Amino acid sequence: MDLRKVIITIDGKEFEAIEGQSLIEAAKNNGFYIPTLCHFKEIYPPLGTCRVCTVNINGKPDTACTRKVFDGMKVEVNTPEVLDNRKAIVEMLFAEGNHYCPACAKSGDCELQHKGYEMGISSSRFPHLFEERPRDFKDDRIFMEHNRCILCKRCVHEVKTNKGENVFYFQNRGHNMLVGMDYEKAKELTDEQVIEAARLCPVGAIIAKGKNVAKPFGDRKFDVDKDIKWIPSEDIKIDIPKDGKKKIVATTSLAGCFGCHMSLLDIDLELIDILELVEFNKSPLTDIKNFTKQCDIGIIEGGVANSENFEVLREFRKKCNVIVALGECSIWGGMPAMRNTLPLKDCLEEAYLNSISSENDEKIIPYHEDIPKLLNKVYSVSDIIKIDYYIPGCPPNADHIWKAVKNILFGAGEKVAYEEFKYD
């Protein structure tokens, strides 16, 4: 059969493609990148589940993995509208599941995270759902972590026994859908097939027990994207203000680990230069407990877990002209929000009554009018007040924090470069 060539146009550039090929593959063969999460190879019928590869085809939105190229096909991949649709879908996935990147074996090698960095997602426009999902340890070799599953269908399609029977299959429908595992069929897989299944999973939902080697730092797959040239965010040079007027900064740590503040201190010697430009008001760094004046910028670490966090946050909004949410906890709840899928009662009992402590006879749940009261769940700061900027990371890197804050204070707003993006 002759391979007929067709001419397609992607973002104004003409490319040659083989008739019948999917658009996403044709684009890839021509070195043109269209992001996707479910597509991993050409299959018929295509999975078409994640919808991340949505582009405009002759003016109409459609997915690049499900459409075949045809002569005269005009594709728009990078219009602001299309970019925003794609970003929205990835944000939706982050909001739908429970993605605690710092606690995930796949972090750094995770395709969902990668898309987040690539698209510059520092916060999801959709409120996180925090719904309880199962963790399935039943199988000897495979751990299924449904909190992370994005229902891409890769494993359902691809992982089969030698007899061609499914090991994974969708269960339920709609919002309750999940990938079920056939434990008997899973036994028929070889060790290599199990590892292959874990590798196939774009996120950390299928974990091969004892085989997934976490690489916490360094040259992880998506820490630096080698395929795409990214322009680092501008490091603006700032002169010391002639009028001697310094910008006033306030910081606080709500429900977090103080790690973002530690990271701030990592700015190191440069802190001395910073003090030429800014003055700290209320902040753990200065130990100033109460605002003494209106501030230019308030930097918030941590989410809102109790009544005191709530009051402090409200005050920051009043006393600071610009509010920056620093780190994952403040942006969407982060690690403390792990309790959000459980009733408060269970958390209190586990922490104060059921766990082993050195003072076994004093098992009580602390209650005093002066102790901050726990909220039913951990809220993001944007649930409570309006947030102007988000700096992602757990914690964000010191240089990056300073660059971003500098840009906000003196430049044209903050922009995060790919290399600086981290959710862990």
Next chain:
Amino acid sequence: MKYAATGKDRTQLLEYLWEFQNEKGYISTSDIKKLSKELGISWIEIEGVISFYHFFKRKPTGKYTIYLNNSMISEIKGFHKIREALEKETGAVFGGTDPTGTFSLFETSCIGLSDQEPAALINFMPVVNLTPGKVKNIIEHLRKGGKIEEIKDEVKDYIRYKNDKGEPVLFREYKEGESILKLVKKHPQEVIQDIKDSGLTGRGGAFFPTGLKWEFARHSQSMQKYIICNADEGEPGTFKDRVLINQMPGLMLEGMITAGYAIGANKGFIYLRAEYRFLKKKIEDTIQHFYDIGLLGENILGKSFDFDISVVMGAGAYVCGEETALIESMEGKRGGPRTKVFFPVERGYLDKPTLVNNVETLCVAARIMEFGSEIFSKKGTENSQGTKLLSISGDCKKPGIYEIEWGMTIEEMLNLCEADDVNYIQFNGFAGTIRTKEDLHHIISGVEMGNKYNPYIRGGGSVMIFNSKRDVFDILTNFSNFFIAESCGLCTPCRAGNYLMGKRLEKIKKGEATFDEIEEIKTWAKVLRDTSRCGLGKTSTNFMVEAIDKFPEIFKEKGQKEKSFNLSAALNDYYDYVKNN
């Protein structure tokens, strides 16, 4: 694919599951293990199919399983009272079975009886116009060992209007076999030409030109082609197909035979929604009768044309009304819509060219054969021909079926059905479009799309009328819950998006959302519209977006200028706990 060893066929999985379900009220683990072996597919795959469909149960149910419709029409006609009465009389809680194992209660999406709500299905037999008193009698009767047959209702067909101004196309006298007599005298290409000339478009609501679809199917090269009659009438508020099937099952069969003859198919299926199981016998009797008189089977009317028809049962999934999801379901799979690499007329059921048409479309096609294309093309407006069945329900004195000619205004329609207090009209099901009393001059039509300057409205099928006493937020919440329940879950925007939208609506309803957050709904809706895999997700947010524009005052009342956070509500859990311990 058939397994020689057992003679069982993977594509018949739904039927096997129905056998277990009907026999003992649920499907047991050993049933699944047995099927898994016989079909050579994994246990988890069968579990996946079962859990997709609403009417398959994995836990034992009572002797009587009662499904109560929870659509908005049911809600305004007394759903909550009936729900309460059912729980009280049976001793069961919704979602479960009573301690004696006699009654199981479940809610379900619209069951196609909107003209006689509240309605329920007891072991798939309908009971309509329920009142707490009637519920009491029914349950007492069953508890005493009475038969369901003795208390079930004969579903009435309220045909209120037969294009009285002109003449009807559908609701005229049915003369058995008339259309087939004319059909066999024509060449298939002529038949397609007649359908094209008539201007008939898909009556399921997508309005794709029927003649063109038939032509594509005819030109698909294959020895084996299929006709599927889509009788999975799941759009809430729609019940026209139920009435058509009950009134003229033969006309539907003749439509299928016509389509088969035209495109060169010799096998037809009727995919009947499980909610309409009470119509199954009538259809099968009619099919048998057609075989007896030579309208089905080999050499129909002496021509060398063979055609067979059989009925396939759905199992409770709205999305299966989407033609590719329907085909997946017919193949014994989860009813998820396919990616549209091929149209069904190219590769459909079992990858063979398949023509899927709605019941009404096929019935009209038979009428066109009988009377010629002009009976249809001469009616309607310049751009949209013919008549259309509307299913009207809600706050009006005469709910039922109306065969109207395109070109009627909303006002005329409301006069016919005697609706005098109208605040909110939902056209074309929950995924359709809203009209209010400002829009009475809008003309109901099939092709012209409505907009601000061009007062047309595309009339798909259902018209739900709500008066000024109905809380618009209750309506919106009911619709939103429906889409959350019926999204198949395959694609991100529809699965996660509808759920997130529902959460946002809840927030607005509680008066906790800012005006920005209300406006944001529109941008979220755009994402669903642009990126969803099938029509369900693409249209599932229309009502919310339109409601914001059509009822600005109610949103103004609920909206907040600044972010508000209910601190005391968030502290309730903590205080409750420490107080009790």
